[in-house]
Amino acid sequence: MNENYRLADMFLNVSEEERETWKIDNDNTADWALDKIKESREEYERFEKVAMAKIEQIKSVLDQERKKSDNETSFFESKLREYVETLKMKETKTQKTYALPSGKIVIKKDKSDFKINKDSVLENIKALEGYEDYIKVKEDLAWGDLKKNLVIDNGNIINKITGEVLEVEGLEVEVKAGKFEIKF
CATH class of the missing domain: 1.20.5 (Single alpha-helices involved in coiled-coils or other helix-helix interfaces)
Known part of the structure; x- marks a missing residue:
């Protein structure tokens, strides 16, 4: 030793x-x-x-x-x-102000705004007539389902069902390097 x-x-x-x-x-x-x-x-x-x-x-x-x-x-x-x-302050639509040599005192007025639960509003607005234009339909890739039917072979992406090599822009094979570890 x-x-x-x-x-x-x-x-x-x-x-x-x-x-x-x-x-x-x-x-x-x-x-x-x-x-x-x-x-x-x-x-x-x-x-x-x-x-x-x-x-x-x-x-x-x-x-x-x-x-x-x-x-x-x-x-x-x-x-x-x-x-x-106790003072007369300068007042605008949204606030009151009072200026002093060391700074300005600002009192912002209360403001009303929308508080929204989009899921709830979406469900309830569907039932109203004349509001169809305010509902968006969003497309999304069913990646989980697609991935189940894909396999990687020699750097190619293969569709297990059809056997074809799938070449789609935005989908590629990423090789993650192995790792050396020491465990105690």
Whole structure:
């Protein structure tokens, strides 16, 4: 085992060219490499836990400051609202404004808008006469059904039912590369 650790010291302190020529040529060296990977991952996990704890600590302090700011802002906004309600403000169709040197106080008026559940409205409007022009019919590909009848063979898409090679723009074969994994 000591020989393997000497190999590690040599490996980590050598040039890029020497790294490329270094090879794992037996089970002991392969097992040692797995240990090095495991140690590296464990060190990262330890570091990550410390960093996440620090992040949580900072988030907690930030959250306390946000609450403090929200309380202070809420207090002063309520006092400003009480004050401007006693004043004559510039008024438009959608808002009231009052200008001061440090900023402008804006009170937006209530606004009515539609709240819609499209599925419910669609079902109910179908029953009304004269509203047919407001209903759209949408085409969609039944991909799940089509896919069940397709197979990939030598990079070609074949229709299992007809046996024909299906060549359709927008449909092609994608090869997803295999993956090397190490599991502990």
